[in-house]
Amino acid sequence: MSSPDDTNDRELLEALGAVLDEIDPVPEFLADAARMSLSWRTVDAELAELTADSALEGPAVRSARAPRMLTFDSDVATVVIEVTADVGGATRQLLGQILHPRPAEVQIRHLGGSVTVSADEHGRFRVAGLPPGLIRLACRFGGAAQPQLITSWVTI
Amino acid sequence: MPYPSTTDLVRAAAGGDQQAWNELVERYKRLVWAVVRGHRLSPADAADVFQTTWLRLVEHLGRLREPEHLSGWLSATARHESLRVLRLGHRERPDENIADDPGAAAPGPESALLDTEERAAVAVAFSRLSERCQALLRLLVADPAPSYSAVGAALGVPVGSIGPTRGRCLRALRRLLDEQTASA
Structure with missing residues (x-):
């Protein structure tokens, strides 16, 4: 099965692999971040997956000024948030609603820490001053200890 | 210690075993990086996508249906996140066999610690390949080598097209190397 061509290809790929390892390795700070990401593991909470992001809709339906709308769905509840830049543009503001509406404690987690706000009886909540970057929301209902x-x- | 299977590592990491998780990162970080770099994201976007991919895996550790196919899952997730970032930025991706803008896709030889002229030549020739060929070859040289189904998931192409594309890209790389030798 192994022809001279196969051997040449393999040798060329090996040389290329060595060159890429040298000129474009996985940055060590990213490997560190990947190792640390296990600390974000949560057990016993229902995962609400992102099912809609208005920023990914075509330009025809999106206006440059319209806030970005994100929808997360799960069996427990649906969470909709509107993302806008704070005045000055350096930080982000969220306006959120939990459906079906009920009071909740909403913790907004980002890679540098977290902020907790209360959602009212209509399930609405607001938080400002969030750093741009990765976030996730953890919701506790009815005074539960865990999200x-x-x-x-x-x-x- | 016996070499643990990916399935064992996924199970242990799902239970909070940091060492098992570190081993998963060590095994698959090159593959995830190859997928991300194959999409030509900015350094900041590439870092975001790399990080998001591992966070997604943490979210799904206990729910993976086929943990033995982790390389396919990671490839598909990294591709999905890369495309999301590209769409958010409205960037276009050209798609031909030889890049229009030689040298833009990979760091030039001046940025590398080169042992030999041959390695420099390979780096230059690689940077002149099309984006599509660069993306495929990056995946094929990732260590450990991903399965063709993982490569297909990473690139969003049918598995059956990978062999022929591999052949075409290697011929293009060899042609570029020959041209460089001839003009040197």
Whole structure:
């Protein structure tokens, strides 16, 4: 099965692999971040996956000024958030609603820490001053000790 | 210690075993990086996508249906996140056999620690390949080599097209190397 061509191809690929390892290795800070990401593991919370992102819709339906809308769905509840830049543009503001509406504690986790706000009886909540980057929301309902719902990560 | 299977590592990591998780990162970080770099993202976007891919895996550790196919799952996830970032930025991706803008896709030889002229020549020739060939060859040289189904997932192409494309890209790389030798 191994022809001279196969051998030549293999040798060329090996040379290329060595060159790429040298000129474009996985940056060590990213490998560190990947190793640390296990600390974000959550057990026993329902995962709400991102099912809609208005920023990914075609330009025809998106206006440059319209806020970005993100929808997370799970069996426990649906969470919709609107993302806008704070005045000055350096940080982000979220306006959120949990459906079906109920009071909740909403923790917004980002890679540098977290902020917790309360959602009112209509399930609405607001938070400002978030750093741009990856975030996820963890919701506790009815005074539970652990979050029952957690969204997937999204970059804002 | 016996060499643990990916399935064993996924199970242990799902239970919070940091060492098992570190081993998964060590095994698959080159593959994820190859997928991300194959999409020609900016350094900041590439870092975001790489990080997001591992966070997604943490989210799904306990829910993976076929942990033995982790390379395919990681490839598909990294591709999905790369495309999302590209769409958010509205960038176009050209698609021909030889790049229009030689040298733009990979760091030039001046940025590398080169042992031999041959390695420099390979780096230059690689940077002149089309984006599509660069993406495929990056995956094929990742260590450990991903399965063709993982490569297909990473590039969004049918598995049956990978062999022929591999052949065409290697011929293009060899042609570029020959041209460089001839003009040197």
